[in-house]
Amino acid sequence: MQHQHPHPENHLTSSAMLQDIVIGLSDGLTVPFALAAGLSGAVQSSGLVITAGLAEVVAGSIAMGLGGYLAGRTEVEHYAAELQREYQEIAEVPHVERAEVDELLQEMGLSAATRAQAVRELTADPDQWVRFMMKYELGLEKPDPRQAPKSAFTISTAYAVGGLIPLSAYFLTATPTEGLVLSAVMTLVCLLIFGYLKSRMTGQPPVWGALKMAGTGALAAGAAFLVARQFERQ
Known part of the structure; x- marks a missing residue:
């Protein structure tokens, strides 16, 4: 009798949590960094950048978490109606x-x-x-009613963690310009690593995923910095 070896099923089973982490962390890395980069081109005090950055991280974390909760509840209500x-x-x-x-x-x-x-x-x-x-x-799967608060917590936490990474550079430097340089390096490295790991977990080309994630963050920060420079000159 031949023994059949079980075929390994390498499927991603925590797609909902992974999606929430991706949403929160990617926005947390790019939005506060873009804000801090824009302020670095307009102010001379690292304290102002830190204060505004912390306010944005708190507000953004709450808003993202609330958005995740409402999206989860909407899915449950839509399924129940159908x-x-x-x-x-x-x-x-x-x-x-x-x-x-x-x-x-x-x-x-x-x-x-x-x-x-x-x-x-x-x-x-x-x-x-x-x-x-x-x-x-209808192509509808029954949603988990407990997923909404889970998504809210995961997205909110991931956003806060991501947002504190670029902002931490301004605690370690004396001027906004120095902080921007260090923040850019830290954020770029994190985006590359995060994009690589996310693509590996989802079965996508990891190098391309890393470059795409880093490119998105760089474009957002560059746009914010240029806008702030234009206002500074007026």
């Missing part, structure tokens, strides 16, 4: 819903005889029928 609508439709127009089940099964490549049996079995149980329609007609 679920109720599907139950109503199979009760009021079951012949139409059965025809839609048959059409979906036909798109999957099932024969007429197999479809007829599958339709009978799927529509025998209203709960099973509705779950099928939710997934294959």
Whole structure:
């Protein structure tokens, strides 16, 4: 008897948390850095940059966390509304819903005889029928109602951590110009590392992911710095 070796399934199972970390950390690294870079071109005090930067990190962290929570709650409410609508439709127009089940099964490549049996079995149980329609007609998976507060905490924390990295350079230097140089180096390195690791975890080309993440941050900071310079000259 031959022993079959199990095939390793290397799938990413924590996609929701990873997505929240990516959203929070990427914005946390780029937005406060862009703000600090812009202020560095307009003021002569590192204290002002630090004060404004900390205020932005706190406000941004709260706003991002709230946005993540509202997005999660909206997904739950949307699923609940569509679920109720599907139950109503199979009760009021079951012949139409059965025809839609048959059409979906036909798109999957099932024969007429197999479809007829599958339709009978799927529509025998209203709960099973509705779950099928939710997934294959509407493309909706049941969301975790606990995900909204989890997303809020993860995004908010990731944003705060990301935002403190570029801002910390101004605590270590005497002038905004020196702080900007150190902050740029620190942020660029973090963006490269973060972009590389994120791409590796999601199965994307890691080097390209690192360069894309760093390029996005550099463009945002450069735009903010140039705008601040223009206001300073006026």
